[in-house]
Amino acid sequence: MTDTMIGVIGGSGLYEIDGLQAAEWVTVETPWGDASDQILTGTLDGVKMAFLPRHGRGHVHSPTEVPYRANIDALKRLGVTDVISVSACGSFREEMAPGDFVIVDQFIDRTFAREKSFFGTGCVAHVSAAHPTCQRLGDACQTAAKDAGINVHRGGTYLAMEGPQFSTVAESKMYRESWGADVIGMTNMPEAKLAREAELCYASVAMVTDYDSWHPGHGAVDISAILATLQGNSNNGAELIRRLPKLLGDQRATCPHGCDRALEYAIMTAPEKRDPALLAKLDAVAGRVLG
Ligand SMILES: CSC[C@H]1O[C@H](OP(=O)(O)O)[C@H](O)[C@@H]1O
């Protein structure tokens, strides 16, 4: 058993959380540059917590410019074991209405202007992304949402787009009708893939703000429609987070789904061909397997 540390990545509208004991904003240095902001650490119901605002306090970083690698490295370096990603999203399903939460379990990655891996020349690794979210964490998020009185949907495919502009009507219809996506946002990729490379359990709570641009009865999404639901969603997101420590407990066993062993057979580069400089940068993310 090891200590649980819940890492929350707060999305648009969620820039801090209340109620942590011994709360302190700390700076974590990483070999991948600066994280989005300092990280708020503390305990909640006896469980260690770390909260990182994805876009920084004051919403500084665009979805493309969020330092995803530094964020995941910083959480890992702090000792985080379980990452809960909280995000605003558009919906492609009538029944996933603004104000509802979706516990996402799959992704379609349409991002193209981001660093997507900790690995590369000098240390090549291929982890599985087939099941990119942790079922155990998803269960806890679903229970927490229900207990908080939130209308929650279990399972859904999140299309990660580059942004920052919203989709065209043609794209919105294609993602919904041909690609089978359920929700759309701009940030869960490569975040989820990087969490997997770092052997962190990862769950995504997508909070619906709008129907994107496909819905004949709702017109095209714009930021004012999003802002109208963002505050209520963020309050509910904070309620969900408050319930997680009791559900997850202060000790955790090895992940039954293998998230914490993703690198076990993933590294392809022969030991004598590995680049010492890259290995040094991988100390937190891959230290378990690189020794
Ligand atoms: C505020 S509208 C678009 C913006 O909101 C979402 O951010 P996050 O995923 O961090 O909650 C979406 O992905 C866009 O970045």
Ligand SMILES: Nc1ncnc2[nH]cnc12
């Ligand atoms: N419709 C939408 N598209 C992309 N990101 C979003 N975030 C919130 N709503 C969104």
